[in-house]
Amino acid sequence: MRKGTRPVALLAAAAALVACAPGGGGDPAAEGAMRVNIAFSNPTIFTTGLPYYVAQAKGFYDEAGIDVSATFTGGGSETVQAVVSGSADIGTETSGASAIGAFDSGAPIKIISASTTGLDLQWFAVAGSGIDDRTDLAGKTMGYSATGASSHVGVLALSALLEQEGLAPIQAEAIGGPPDNLTAAQTNQIAAGWTQPPFFLDRVASGELVLVADGSEIGDYADVAMRVNIGNVAWLEQNPEAARAFLEVQQRSWDWIFDNNEEAVQIWREAAELELTEEVLLTSFDYYDRSELRLAPLDGRDVLVDDAVEFGFADESLTDAEMEQLFDDSYLPEAS
């Protein structure tokens, strides 16, 4: 009996220690706050990392009573995986197609808001490589971040466009974020890689790289929420207030960013440890406007579902009941 009770006592003592330990890195301001674990990819990018860095730096999360910690993923389905597994409660800036594909396979997730409307991607090639515009990409290898990511959807859509024009399809390869794509392009592993403004635009200006395709010229995605915010169903049901508070802060952060460009860029540069100058980073605002980063309305739902089926992320289209189950607007801030 004594032998058997010792491990139990040790476990109880360990559990008590864990229970007494400060959570979330021991931030006193976060005590009593609702915990929210979020996952997103490529944290240096304007649309992914900036609202998180600004909310942290300006204390928006503390004011909303939430303690937010972030996990970084490779993007697309990896962000969805983090939410499905419960490692993250909310996944931000993940592609609608990957979320729909996961839902179609039975993943317990909901799309709770739009994140980026329109396809804001650009594709580059190394100058002098013989790739000067998108028709040169026919039959070539192009990089994307991860399976199911918006960069993956973009390459597949670009490939479909080339096929419609009677050209050879593109071979898509999962490479990673923009820096990985740059390395892969420079070492001839791929013909072209993806980026988001303003990254590598200085290299384009210097003639080192050429832009060969732009998201705006592919398909009709201008009014489609290509990236969305998703939540774990069980967590959403247990923490609806935390989910609402998070989305409210997300909206507040974007509003603040567009009202305070220069300060936002300073926060971004320091938090993401970027080497780009503030002047270059400020050009981001030439490429994005406030409406593209709205949480609501979430437009283009049918296009997202059609793409998910066409590009093989989902087996079949969703029924109306499934659409209603997947897209849940009830966590949006009232003003949205």
Added chain:
Amino acid sequence: MSRVRSTTTSAPARPRTPARAAPAVARRDEWVPMWVVRIAVVAVFLALVEAAVRVGVLNPFFIPLPSDVLGRMVANLADAELLRMLGITLAETMTAFAIAASTGILLGFALWRSRVLGEAFEPLVAALFSSPIVLLYPIFLVIFGRNAAAIVALAAIFAVLPTILFTKQALSGVSRTLLNVGRTHNLSDWSIFRHIMLPAAAPTIFTGLRIALTYVLIVVVAMEYILQIGGLGRVVAESALLFRAVDLYASVGLIVVISAGFIWAINRVERLAQR
């Protein structure tokens, strides 16, 4: 009881006792052949998982029904695209293993023949063997390009190390008495190598080759998974990222079958080499 006691205490009885004990062991083995036991263990495990999923103890989103997985594995045998992926993985594995085995045995032989080379390089090879060489894959991508050549090169380099070490150890461990017997009978160097050294060293060399083959398959599938190029590793990655659990487990099951097949084949070759 008394018979057992006498065999353990009486030294002169030793030569006769194993001859007596062996048929009894053989009879037990024949009563339940080992392959039946192996299949039964796997079948019972899968039946338990099947029951756990059906009653809701395990979430089918993460652990699909084994019956569905087995059905998919059978269906995959008629899937041209999956067979193409299987062919790519097999080709990469066989190529990398052939390079690792031939190079490793030659280098192991060289380290055994030259005491200077052996003493100089064996610790280095052993150190490399315990290093995570697989992390060098980005360099291989730059050198060979993002293709099968990079995967084959990395797998071959990883697998050549145990082949070198085990070959060198195997040849060093051949009994000097056996070699002297060969020389007493005026056997040529080739005859000594073929009829004495090779059979004596073969078990250890094949241990190295088994390890090498296992490493080759692991590295090939892992790199296909990470890079999402090539064969079954890519299928596993895409199945996982697209949340297709049945496809995922069916692909992993196929890789396990291939691994078991390779080990069976190398055991057969070992028996042939020892004849």
